[in-house]
Amino acid sequence: MPLFRMVAATAAELPEAVALCCGPRHVTYTQLVADAGRLAAWLSSLGLAPGDRLAVLLPNSIELVTVILAACRAELVLVPLLLDAPPTRQAEIIGQTGARGLVLASGLGAAIPAETREQLAVTVCLGRPEPGTVGYDSFFAHTPSAPVPRSTVPDPICLLVYTSGSTGRPKAVAHTQERLARRVEAFVQALGVTADTTVAVFAVHRPVVLVFQVLAMLRQGGTVVLAENPDPAAFWRLYGEVRPGYCLVMPSYARKLFADPAAARVDHSRLRFWLSGGDAPGQALYEASRRITGRPYCNLYGLTETGLVAVVAPSETDKPGCVGRPVGDVSMRLVDDAGQGVPEGSPGRLLVTSANMMAGYFNDTMATHRAIGTGWYDTGDCMRRDAEGDYWFLGRSGDIIVRHAVQVAAALVADVLAGYPGVAEAVVVGAPDAEAGQVPVAFYRTAGPDPGAETLLRYLADRVDALSVPVACLAIAQWPVTPRGKTDRQQLTALAVKCLGRVRGDV
Structure with missing residues (x-):
């Protein structure tokens, strides 16, 4: 115990x-x-x-x-x-x-x-x-x-x-208890959680995140404020009352919070950072956090099977989109489709190992052996590692778009598109295509006047290779989300197929 x-x-x-x-x-x-x-x-x-x-x-x-x-x-x-x-x-x-x-x-x-x-x-x-x-x-x-x-x-x-x-x-x-306890220790060390910290923990769709966050704070002697996900106005009232040291909020919820005028009126003086997990925050969320609260939006990366793998420390948040470096005893490496290591800066599939990963899949010995039998867990996520040792999430392996046999990193294209003035957020998905296999389709949400698809496509054409330029840029008012609060890429892909069909006269 x-x-x-x-x-x-x-x-x-x-x-x-x-x-x-x-x-x-x-x-x-x-x-x-x-x-x-x-x-x-x-x-x-x-x-x-x-x-x-x-x-x-x-x-x-x-x-x-x-x-x-x-x-x-x-x-x-x-x-x-x-x-x-x-x-x-x-x-x-x-x-x-x-x-x-x-x-x-x-x-x-x-x-x-x-x-x-x-x-x-x-x-x-x-x-x-x-x-x-x-x-x-x-x-x-x-x-x-x-x-x-x-x-x-x-x-x-x-x-x-x-x-x-x-x-x-x-x-x-x-x-197991011992492994979870050691992961808690690694987390509090990485983020510098102390006894004088108050954390606001809201309803999340990943129970392991809730359990982990609560135990980490109780380990250090801080105070945990528990609540369901209130509407933005109620959130900021509670936030103003408890004045937390950090808040754990999913990106889809954080976007609603920062869009509320009350965000700029409350006292942020005790806040050290925002903490995000479960989905990529996006450039706009990093900027909103800095602009409105004056505090960084830190990203953590982990999976149900591995627990926390990497985190961006509050003192190292000048790299929006980065998932940081391994925590505790975690080791990470990137490999190609043949299982060989990839050069620095090149995309690869992420493998993770740690003595504190899952014990296995319950009552499923074969699935456990396939997942961690070699000692390394294949996350299925595509990342790159920069010269400073930081890892950058490029998307799920399934998010890599193969167009005319060339790999297109959807997340990289989306990041470039989000850099256009007035584009708040962008997501790129792959739609099936009879000739190319797949083609990239971009969705974007604006923070002001819509610059228009043609302008955005020209902007991308000047900054990414020709095969990475989407075949269409589609404006969207609100992102569809899964029950767990992540951007629903399946819905976006279905919408892309439908829109392309209309353009081509298929529907």
Whole structure:
């Protein structure tokens, strides 16, 4: 239970410091550790044993963090469920992981099919108990009669997080306590997180990001402010009240925030940096952060399988678009299609290795062997490395457009296009073409008058090679996003195909 001990050590040093805030409520480190320990004992008394999977369907809340720590203390395996997933998906995850317990908020019972809930040994309900559940608050009255059982496994699995499915059927990625604890240490060292820091953590669609961010702050003795994603006006009110040291926000959400007039009216004096992950922020977001808040927008790079891989430190943010350098014990290398290393500055597929990567895919030995059997994990992302050792994200391997057998880096073309005055953001996708195989199509969003497609195409023609010039530049008012907040490139590709078909008279 190293993760629980890690937070307990902080509580011993800073017993009365505020650990968590959510709305008008807050808890100290002493109270948080005591509640998590009591909850762990209560869950054990209900029949949950070390190694049992505990599914969790809760909003950002003090109770969510308490359950996370209690699961670590009882050496249960946490299985986070997404609030917006359909009931069929929730049932699949519970069934595939063999979860024996479930903690959910009152009113969310309909999100779990009745036949699935009947298979669970324990269902705990936060708030007004629903039929067939045990009230969450019951643990406050529980007096432990025996020590919480311990696992016989040296480094037990503590977390199962599903991949997004962007590269195939979603798989449950297993993380262990020791590995997660070491990744937390690497993160706080890389970003210089200290005990006097307050971080605002908003709802994210990657549970591992939430767990990781909360544990990192609790490791250092700072304060975590938890909230769902409010509208921009409500966000800036909360921001002004808590005055965080940094904020973790996804790029799609950050764009809405910086577009709100309130962004320029609040006090940013305690803010050190913005932190982004999950999608490329884009040049416009870097500039907006500097212009409006006077603080850098730092990018971190990681995957569900590897955890945090690289980060741009707040002191090294003069390279918009860069994902930074490896953190902790992470090693990165770039290879070509034959698996050979590529020269400095050349694009290559990123391989990652670390002693703290995933333990494997849950109950899938063959998939685990294919993914990390060599000791290196193939991310499927295309990057380049500059002379200073910084890595630059160029896109997924699937985002590399092959036009007349020549590779076109979509992200590089988009970055050039975003450099045109008045273009706020740009994305380039590949559309199928009978003659060329694929052709690049650019989408752009403006921050003022539209310069027009012809002007932008001439601008690109002067700055990129001929095969990298898109066949069309299409203005878009708002980016389509996936349920996880990333730019939905599949929707853009479908729109590109449709628009090209109209131009050619195919539709």
